[in-house]
Amino acid sequence: MELSAYLPILVFFALGLAVGGAILTLSKIVRPKHTLVKDLPYESGILGGTPARQRFSIDFYLTAMLFIVFDIELAFLYPVALTLRDDGLLGLVVLIVFVFTIVEALVYIWKKKALEWR
Amino acid sequence: MTHLNVVAATPQIIVAAAGVLAMSMGLFNRYEIRRYGPSAISLAGIVAAFVMIVLLWGDREEAFGGGIRSDRFSLLLSAIFLVSAALVIGLAWRESAAVDRRGEFAGLVMVAVAGMMLVASAGDLIVLFLGIETLSVALYVLCALEVWRERSLESGLKYLITGAVGSSILLYGFALLFGATGTVDLAEIGEQLGGTSFAGEPLVIAAMALIVVGLGFKASAVPFHMWTPDVYEGAPTSITAFMSTATKAAALAAFLRIFQGVLPDLAGDWRVAIAVLAVASIVVGNVAALAQDSLKRMLAYSSIAHAGYLLIGVAAGSVQGAEAVIYYLIVYLAMTMTAFAVVIIREREVENGEMLEAFAGYARARPVLGVAATLAMLSLAGFPPLAGFIGKFLLFSAAVEANMTWLAIVGALGSVVSLGYYLRILGVMWLGTPADGERPARLLAVPAPVMMATGTAAIAIIGLALFADPMIDISRGAAEALLAP
Numbered sequence: 001m002e003l004s005a006y007l008p009i010l011v012f013f014a015l016g017l018a019v020g021g022a023i024l025t026l027s028k029i030v031r032p033k034h035t036l037v038k039d040l041p042y043e044s045g046i047l048g049g050t051p052a053r054q055r056f057s058i059d060f061y062l063t064a065m066l067f068i069v070f071d072i073e074l075a076f077l078y079p080v081a082l083t084l085r086d087d088g089l090l091g092l093v094v095l096i097v098f099v100f101t102i103v104e105a106l107v108y109i110w111k112k113k114a115l116e117w118r
Numbered sequence: 119m120t121h122l123n124v125v126a127a128t129p130q131i132i133v134a135a136a137g138v139l140a141m142s143m144g145l146f147n148r149y150e151i152r153r154y155g156p157s158a159i160s161l162a163g164i165v166a167a168f169v170m171i172v173l174l175w176g177d178r179e180e181a182f183g184g185g186i187r188s189d190r191f192s193l194l195l196s197a198i199f200l201v202s203a204a205l206v207i208g209l210a211w212r213e214s215a216a217v218d219r220r221g222e223f224a225g226l227v228m229v230a231v232a233g234m235m236l237v238a239s240a241g242d243l244i245v246l247f248l249g250i251e252t253l254s255v256a257l258y259v260l261c262a263l264e265v266w267r268e269r270s271l272e273s274g275l276k277y278l279i280t281g282a283v284g285s286s287i288l289l290y291g292f293a294l295l296f297g298a299t300g301t302v303d304l305a306e307i308g309e310q311l312g313g314t315s316f317a318g319e320p321l322v323i324a325a326m327a328l329i330v331v332g333l334g335f336k337a338s339a340v341p342f343h344m345w346t347p348d349v350y351e352g353a354p355t356s357i358t359a360f361m362s363t364a365t366k367a368a369a370l371a372a373f374l375r376i377f378q379g380v381l382p383d384l385a386g387d388w389r390v391a392i393a394v395l396a397v398a399s400i401v402v403g404n405v406a407a408l409a410q411d412s413l414k415r416m417l418a419y420s421s422i423a424h425a426g427y428l429l430i431g432v433a434a435g436s437v438q439g440a441e442a443v444i445y446y447l448i449v450y451l452a453m454t455m456t457a458f459a460v461v462i463i464r465e466r467e468v469e470n471g472e473m474l475e476a477f478a479g480y481a482r483a484r485p486v487l488g489v490a491a492t493l494a495m496l497s498l499a500g501f502p503p504l505a506g507f508i509g510k511f512l513l514f515s516a517a518v519e520a521n522m523t524w525l526a527i528v529g530a531l532g533s534v535v536s537l538g539y540y541l542r543i544l545g546v547m548w549l550g551t552p553a554d555g556e557r558p559a560r561l562l563a564v565p566a567p568v569m570m571a572t573g574t575a576a577i578a579i580i581g582l583a584l585f586a587d588p589m590i591d592i593s594r595g596a597a598e599a600l601l602a603p
Contacts, residue, residue, distance in 0.1 A: 005320050090122070104138055111145040 059117055066109060073102050126174065126188040127181035129167040129196055130235045136163025137228030144221015156224035157207050163228060164200045171197055178602060184241045184303060190599035191379075191444075192239030194592060195371045198447055199234045202364040203227050205455050208571030209462050210356035219263055226263075227360065230256035234368035238375070243292045243302040246372060250288065250336065253368055254281045257361060261353040273352025280335065280345035288332025294325035308380040326388050329376060330395070337369035339425045340398040347406075350418035355465055355472070358414060359458035362421040363451045366428070370443055373432045378440050379600040385435040393433035393525050399426030400532035407539045413461050414472045416539055417454070420498060423532060424450055430525050431513045439516040440597035445590050446509035449497070452578035453506055456494035459572035460487055467560045474543065478550030483561060488547055490576035495540040497579045500533045505582035512590070 032038075041052065076098070084091050109115060124131070136159055143155030171193045178189035207224055233252030240246035258281065262274025296302055298321045299310040311322065334342040350358045377388055403423030410416040428450075431443035464480065465471035481488025497506035510533060514526035564572075582589055 009320065101138065104142065108142060108145065 126179040134232040141225030160224040191596040194596040195238035208567040211567040238371040269352035284335025291328030340402040396429035404535040434516040434520040442512035444593040449505040455575035481547035499540040
């Protein structure tokens with residue numbers, strides 16, 4: 001085994017350090033300075049009212065998770081829509097199986113009352 | 119258009135569909151359907167998949183353009199997963215994890231089995247990784263299924279975090295392997311890396327190292343075993359039994375598929391690494407098990423040690439080694455299932471039923487179960503003439519044949535150490551006296567499915583020893599299929 005073969009890795013690390021360091025240093029020099037007013041949360045020009053750390057219902061969390069699942073499944077459907085004409089019957093069958101699984105999941109969470117706001 | 123040949127993938131399709139159906143059975147309003155539907159559908163799916171495996175048995179066929187291979191190796195491993203799932207569904211009968219969540223329990227077990235079957239039959243890296251993720255995600259949820267118990271939640275969370283780390287390392291390894299060869303197809307990778315031109319190439323070595331680490335997480339080999347005792351202890355016991363048999367078999371299947379099946383020409387690079395993992399697992403697993411008072415934790419460490427024994431066969435890097443691993447996986451399924459079955463039965467009778475003191479004098483009160491536990495423990499320790507002895511003998515002789523005698527010696531020494539805790543359990547069960555009286559407190563009737571699963575597993579320990587020859591022949595056929603072009 002020749003150690004010289006590992007040179008690209010060393011170069012890779014060095015480059016990574018250099019680029020990262022350069023970006024951090026540059027932005028430290030160039031960036032605008034902080035002031036008290038600039039650090040306030042931006043609320044369409046209106047002064048911030050209540051504190052941001054509030055409790056909110058866990059249902060948001062559940063709904064958000066379910067949204068991500070179905071969102072990603074939808075994202076899979078878009079490319080298929082473009083190529084479906086070329087995929088022919090096989091593509092259609094695959095698509096139907098996939099959509100059936102999504103519908104099954106929807107039925108499941110519906111029956112489990114995960115969509116109801118408590 | 120790629121060549122489909124769906125028939126070769128029917129076992130996987132049946133199992134996955136059965137999983138989805140079983141999960142929806144838990145949604146029905148009728149109590150009977152909710153109660154018996156999921157198990158019935160899962161068992162029907164297992165039987166159907168088993169029939170398909172028998173029908174497909176033979177030389178390699180490929181489905182979905184080579185993405186899924188159905189050869190003797192994948193079919194035999196699939197049979198192991200299916201038997202494990204059937205036993206677990208039997209053992210979980212009326213278990214608290216399964217009473218209210220029967221649908222999720224049976225359904226997710228089936229989904230996990232579908233993932234394992236994909237791992238065993240993967241023809242390219244993407245299918246392999248998808249299989250590993252499918253089984254892992256299903257198991258994360260199964261571990262946390264008893265949501266009302268904090269330990270169960272802890273188990274699921276710990277498994278999720280460590281499992282995600284393992285998966286990402288594995289994926290990085292696959293990415294480097296793809297980078298080195300420009301293809302994800304296992305056969306093509308094998309061709310490209312064939313010969314010795316790639317030996318010592320840094321990219322390939324890094325890829326192999328990452329894959330060893332990632333799969334080591336899944337197989338709970340030392341030093342990637344940290345999660346195992348906590349997760350195994352907190353999970354519902356039937357799931358622990360499932361994880362320590364089927365998941366281990368899936369991880370070992372991935373080891374064999376990648377290293378034995380694809381990279382046999384680079385054996386010089388990976389054999390020593392896997393051998394070191396094996397030694398560490400045997401030493402740490404067996405020594406740590408000595409100090410445990412909870413049977414579940416003890417069996418968790420024992421399963422770490424057994425990951426070590428199994429990796430000996432992988433490290434041997436020969437057909438003989440692979441054959442020994444496959445045979446031992448079958449034996450290990452029988453004996454571990456029996457051992458966990460005893461814990462499951464006791465757990466339902468008393469609080470803290472998994473602690474060693476709950477078993478004082480238990481074998482005298484329940485002689486049949488006592489004999490089953492004795493068989494399991496002696497076989498796990500490798501007592502002749504039980505099946506565990508034959509399996510270990512095959513593994514160690516494969517190591518000796520491969521000029522790794524030191525590995526066999528460590529394995530044999532580890533087995534001697536393991537006697538310390540296996541015999542301790544038996545001593546407590548047969549000779550111990552309960553703290554508060556002559557007989558162990560509270561013996562409850564055992565449901566028939568639980569008894570049947572326990573009996574099947576216990577009888578298999580003897581059966582696999584009596585009929586070792588045909589089983590070893592089948593295992594050899596599977597091992598040879600790994601290398602078949």
